Amino acid sequence: MSQTNPLKLIPSVDKLLSSAEFRDTIGVYGHTRTSESIREYLAALRVHVRHNHDHPIPNIANIAVTISTSLEAKNSSSLQPVLNLTGTVLHTNLGRAALPASALEAVTRSASGNTNLEFDLAKGKRGDRDDHIENLLCELTGAEAVTVVNNNAAAVLICLNTFAFGKEVCISRGELVEIGGSFRIPEVMEKSGCTLRELGATNRTHLKDYANVINENTALLMKVHTSNYEIRGFTQEVSYEELAVLAKEKDLPFLADLGSGTLVNLENYGLEHEPTVQEVLKAGTDVVTFSGDKLLGGPQCGIIAGRRELIDQVKNNPLKRALRVDKMTMAALSEVLKLYRHPEALIRDLPTIRHLARQPDEIRSIAEKVLPAFIKSAGDKAKVSIIPSSSQIGSGALPLDQLPSFSVQIQPITESDSALQQLTRAFREMPVPVVGRLHDGALLFDVRTLDECELLIDQLELFSWP
Numbered sequence: 001m002s003q004t005n006p007l008k009l010i011p012s013v014d015k016l017l018s019s020a021e022f023r024d025t026i027g028v029y030g031h032t033r034t035s036e037s038i039r040e041y042l043a044a045l046r047v048h049v050r051h052n053h054d055h056p057i058p059n060i061a062n063i064a065v066t067i068s069t070s071l072e073a074k075n076s077s078s079l080q081p082v083l084n085l086t087g088t089v090l091h092t093n094l095g096r097a098a099l100p101a102s103a104l105e106a107v108t109r110s111a112s113g114n115t116n117l118e119f120d121l122a123k124g125k126r127g128d129r130d131d132h133i134e135n136l137l138c139e140l141t142g143a144e145a146v147t148v149v150n151n152n153a154a155a156v157l158i159c160l161n162t163f164a165f166g167k168e169v170c171i172s173r174g175e176l177v178e179i180g181g182s183f184r185i186p187e188v189m190e191k192s193g194c195t196l197r198e199l200g201a202t203n204r205t206h207l208k209d210y211a212n213v214i215n216e217n218t219a220l221l222m223k224v225h226t227s228n229y230e231i232r233g234f235t236q237e238v239s240y241e242e243l244a245v246l247a248k249e250k251d252l253p254f255l256a257d258l259g260s261g262t263l264v265n266l267e268n269y270g271l272e273h274e275p276t277v278q279e280v281l282k283a284g285t286d287v288v289t290f291s292g293d294k295l296l297g298g299p300q301c302g303i304i305a306g307r308r309e310l311i312d313q314v315k316n317n318p319l320k321r322a323l324r325v326d327k328m329t330m331a332a333l334s335e336v337l338k339l340y341r342h343p344e345a346l347i348r349d350l351p352t353i354r355h356l357a358r359q360p361d362e363i364r365s366i367a368e369k370v371l372p373a374f375i376k377s378a379g380d381k382a383k384v385s386i387i388p389s390s391s392q393i394g395s396g397a398l399p400l401d402q403l404p405s406f407s408v409q410i411q412p413i414t415e416s417d418s419a420l421q422q423l424t425r426a427f428r429e430m431p432v433p434v435v436g437r438l439h440d441g442a443l444l445f446d447v448r449t450l451d452e453c454e455l456l457i458d459q460l461e462l463f464s465w466p
């Protein structure tokens with residue numbers, strides 16, 4: 001009895017490539033990638049068939065679907081938009097500040113062609129990329145000069161390296177903080193080539209503690225805004241004013257790492273006061289560093305503002321070249337800063353401020369808008385309700401400040417940890433993943449930061465509840 005060798009039934013690469021079923025795939029992914037993908041697929045199929053002569057051999061149409069699905073999966077980017085409903089407005093893991101529309105347009109314009117990034121159009125000569133934001137930042141902060149690097153960690157690194165390489169930096173023990181896992185002041189100090197001279201006690205530091213450790217090797221006084229934790233009780237720290245006076249007396253520069261670095265008084269929005277860049281400079285601080293994508297609400301960058309002579313030293317440090325920002329960041333930053341010239345409009349035009357300032361009434365009405373879609377989608381699988389909750393600023397700013405908010409609360413009918421985990425994962429697997437937080441055996445979606453209600457409602461309509 002003769003049986004056809006099943007391997008002979010597998011179509012050839014050429015047959016597949018020339019078939020009508022593959023025309024679209026070749027159109028989208030090209031001949032080279034499609035044929036590579038077919039070759040890999042057929043090699044695997046041959047192995048299966050060799051081991052199991054009964055292994056089914058798919059027809060050309062099925063093979064075409066498999067190949068195009070796999071090419072599509074390989075082509076999709078891992079970086080994608082998500083809806084941040086965690087209740088943390090500036091969520092570092094979710095990319096921090098959302099940029100305003102004007103900044104997005106500027107990014108597109110600058111990235112789609114050439115720009116005068118480092119070209120002085122008036123003089124027809126080489127320019128400095130800081131020129132595009134320096135005047136604006138000086139105007140807004142009161143600084144004499146400004147430069148911008150890749151993030152605030154880079155700003156601290158280059159300042160320490162510029163002002164105190166091979167020398168000592170005086171800093172209070174209460175300010176030797178760790179920010180977001182890998183950024184620890186003592187370690188950054190070491191990598192910058194400086195020696196840390198810690199002083200005072202964790203909870204209390206006095207002006208005389210600084211004066212006592214200053215010696216001929218001291219190059220810099222530093223103060224770090226302990227933005228992500230607060231020491232309460234029997235505490236004492238030395239003010240910016242006092243340190244500025246001491247620094248002047250000893251002829252040393254005084255650097256403040258502000259972290260969040262807001263340009264507006266947050267009390268205007270019902271939040272607690274956070275020292276502004278203007279205030280800290282006015283207190284006599286020589287150089288201030290802060291993030292672009294925290295309370296400022298802009299792109300990731302680190303801003304260094306202060307006395308011209310010191311900023312010039314930073315600009316001339318060879319590290320500046322390694323830490324500089326690109327044209328897209330400059331374009332976005334410049335647009336965000338322009339919004340600060342019209343502070344009353346910030347609450348409307350700058351997403352970070354809009355989200356932080358959102359009042360409970362408005363948040364509740366956003367929750368009410370999306371509630372029916374949640375209820376309909378959940379059916380009898382979960383209880384859905386609106387509950388008061390609290391949001392936080394995030395990225396280390398005002399860690400104890402809880403902002404009154406509202407959340408859509410989802411409690412799966414099957415009360416188990418695994419049901420809750422499964423539900424949380426299903427939301428993360430939506431076309432635009434939705435990220436909430438778990439609290440008290442329920443999944444919470446804090447809608448303070450929700451601007452895309454329609455998108456969420458559309459997704460809920462297509463959602464298959466686990």
Ligand SMILES: *Cc1c(COP(=O)(O)O)cnc(C)c1O
Nearest residue numbers: 151152153179227259260291396
């Ligand atoms: C956030 C923060 C940093 C690091 O800033 P990035 O912009 O995240 O690099 C440094 N210092 C302080 C005090 C901070 O809060």
